[in-house]
Structures are given as C-alpha cells and as structure tokens.
Amino acid sequence: MPAIDEISEALVRDNIARAVRDVFKTMLNHDLTFDGADQPAAGAEPPALPRTRTFSVPQVVGNVGFIGDANGLVYLHLDETFAVLCTGRILGLNEEETRTIDEDAVNDAIGELTNMVVGGFKNGLCEAGYPCKLTIPSVLRGRDVHIESTSAAKRHAYRFNCDSHQLMADILVKVGD
C-alpha cells in the first residue's frame, strides 16, 4: 500500500498520456499528440472543470471504471466522425466499408478502445501501489455530457489531438472506498 492517500496529478497525467498514445498507436497506427490538461472553467471559484460539456458535434463517449485500492471512472470523448474512422481502422476496413459501419459496431469498438486505455492507465496505478480491477465498458452518445463527481473523487481532464480530431480523457479518481 502506498503511504499517501491521494494519487498525484503527475501519476494520473503520465499514465493516461502513455495509455492513450500506446493504444491508438498499437491498434490504429495513429500518432496522437498530448495537448495537456483541460483548463478549469473561467471564473469558477474554486477553479473546477465544467460539469456539463456541450459539444458542437455529436460525441461517442466510452467509459470504463476501475475498483480496488484506487477507484474511479475514465470517460473517453471522441467526435462521432473520429469514432467511425477509428472503428474502420481497428477492424481493418477500407474507406467504403467504413462509411457503412453501423452504430453497434462503433459502440463496441469505442468501448473496447476505452477498455484498453483504462486498462493501461489502471495497470500503471497497480504498479504504483494501487491494485485495482477493470469494470465492463459502456458507451454514451450525445452533444451534452454532464459529469459530476462525488466529493472524495478528484477530477482530471486531458486533451489529445490526431490530425483535425480531438480526443478528451475525463478522469474521476479517488483512493480507497
């Protein structure tokens, strides 16, 4: 067990950056750039990440939890076009086949990509002394995403960029039950 009861921001940041880039490079051959932490809402007191995010284009949001000595949830936001492209890529489809992918296939692929990302992320936590296990993925869709954390959980958000597409990892994490 680690001596400290709070997971550092650096541990969260380094693990999620590595996990996202590793999964997208290995499974999709995409080189993602890490754009750093999302900025807290302007004027918020104390500074906090926005609870509701409203996107201009529909989003596909994969989410997977982890439970154990560290608990939490990771939401992976992809715009719908990028989600379809990633699905086509991971399934090895050509452009024409990719255009005809159905929603279920996209949900499954984004769920699995999120599962791999969160797996990589939480395996890093395990190695840092916070053993935990994954939960089953689920996928949300929509333009408005409202994320509210319990008081004990700390929230972090990080942005990644791939060509013209953005990907965001929104993380809620706390130590212990």
Place this chain on the structure above:
Amino acid sequence: MPHKILTVDDSKTVRIIVRKAFKGYDCEISEATNGVEGLAAAKAHPNLILLDVTMPVMDGIEMLTKLKADPQTKGIPVIMLTAEGGRDNVLKIAKIGVRDYIVKPFKDEALLQKVGRVLELKQLAPPVSKVRTVLDAATILVVDDKPAIVHQIQDGLKHMPWKIHGAQTPAAALEFCAQRPPDLVIVSLGLPEEAAFQLFRAIRASQTGKSTPVFGLTVKIETLAQQKAKEAGFAIVITKPISMPELEQKMTKAMNLDTSPRYYIREGEVLVIRLPANCTPEDISEVRMHLKAQLTEAVDAGRSKVLIDIQALQALDIRGMRLLIDAMQFCREMGMRFATVATPQLIEESKGFEEARTWVVSPTIEDARASLDQAVPAQASEVGAK
C-alpha cells in the same frame, strides 16, 4: 486438420481482430462472449483458448478456474488476452494455469507469435481468387522525396484505374502500408542513407508485404545502386527518365494482371478484338497471347461471331499481319464467323501482303457488323476472307 482456437471475449471488435489475424493460417476460430459460453464451447476440445478477463455473466478468471478444475478440459492450453495487467493480477491468474499472457493493446504479430509457441501454425496457400485485370482498381505507393516524380507517375498513368499515392519518407511509407497494404511499391533508390533498402526489408518483414512487388527507381548511370537493388530482391529497377509505357507494362506484369479485357470486348453474341490507340508491338504480342483462350471462352459462352478491329493501327507491319492471320485461322478452326475492319490506309497496305489478297476488309464498323449478320453457310462462315 486445422487448429481449433476458441476466442472468449465480450467485445465483438476483439473477436473480429482475432479472426482476421488467423485468416491466412490453417485455423478454425470459434467464439464465445462470456465465461459461461466459453465453458460450453470448451467441451468441443479446442486446441487453444484465448481468454479475456473482464466479461459480463462470468468473467475470465472464474471460467479459467472451472476449466482447470474439470478433468475433461484442464489440458486445453489457455492464453490470456486482456487489458487486465499489473504484476499482481498477472501472477494470480498465471497460478491458475495459463500458457501465456497478452496485455491489450496488442498487434497481430504478437498474437501470432505467442499462439505459434503453443500450436504449430501453418500458413494457408493463397486463396484462388478472381483473376485481377487491368480494368480493376489497384493501390500503388511511390516513395520518393521529390514530389515531382510522384506527380510524373500519377500523370503518366492517369488513364489506368490505379490509385497512385506518394510518400516522401520511409516512415510515411510504412505507415501507409500498415493502413492500406499497396498492390505495388515504387521506391527511389536515391533516398538518403540507403533508406530504400531498409524500407524494402521492412516491407518484406511485414505480414502483408511478403509478396508485394517492389520496384526500385534510379537514374541510368547509377549502375551500382541498380545492381544492389537487384541483389536485395527488388522486382524491377526502373531508370529515369521514366518511360511510362514501359513502367505500365512492367507494373501490369508484376501485379499479375490479366490484360485481355483491354483488347477483347464481349458485345452480345459478338466477341470484338480491338487494338488500342497508340498500339505498341507489346500490345500486339498481348493480343496474340490471349487469342486462343479468348476465342475458346467465347465459343464456350455461346458466341459465334468475331469482329477484328485494327483501325487504331498506325501502319500494318509484319506483327499486325501475323496477328490477323492467326485470328482468322483460329476463327476458321473453331467455326466462328468473323469480319475485319480497318482504315482505308491499312486496307491499302494490306494489299502488299500475299496472304491478304483474298481478304475482305470493311472500312467501317457498321459494314463489318452488317457482313457478320448476313446469312452464311454453316462451314465457310467467314466474312474476312473470300
């Protein structure tokens, strides 16, 4: 006997990836979406199980525990394929009894390598697929740090249904190959630091590039580079300035494309043999090469008429004459009616050949078709010769 591999994963995406990874191998893949289905499928005694951990209904650890507790199934080798890593987790699962452990994300190569340690994987012979023709689309990759060369090749081959992509660096080329394996690659041998040869080796080492034709591209005086490329295994070395007809012909041959649709057209009950514009001696050789097979196929398909269109010829030389003689001879032997159409200039030139003295050659397509449609005796059913 193909190896039977059972993949147990709640993600359809992973099951598809696994299925595709073993596509070229002598393996039979069955699927289960959770531990309960997995245990049921294990009764069929697969040679190997690929098992995920986090699944609904029954997770992989419970399935593995039950599998190893059952004397009927405990001997089936299991490789974990899961995002659930971490040293403690891996050790705990390993103690239950697994052959290997693959942490997602994973590459096909890693999966094949680890499965290959348990099963003796045999590659299948390439499937007998429909013969590709010059009218089919193909993906070509040109790797050159000079965009002008890429544009020149794109422009010179724009009449072909091939999509020609450029990559300026070996890294960009390998990324392209990973995403969309090309049908043929042309690499500049002048890339810095012998990168062309490293790229060639990387293509050959990849799962999809083992038999992709790779052409080298260099200037004529770089004889050392040409020699080295041939020794390395490049299929062909093309020299600059590039002769586009020669490049097209070599690419067609390297991709093993059927060229006959370029010259043989089926129009109802008539098989049209048409020489292309700017007809080259190579074109005539190709037409002759396909002649017998095409006429046989036409007869088998119920066609009985042949229209030989040589209007595109610039001049009637000995090659053209040989083609006409062969075509007429085969038509006679197969009992097919035929008519020939040529420009007035070619008709005039044909008179200079002894063999053509008795020929009747129509000056227009319409005349030739009309003559084909005329009633004729069953045996001497030809319009091209008296």
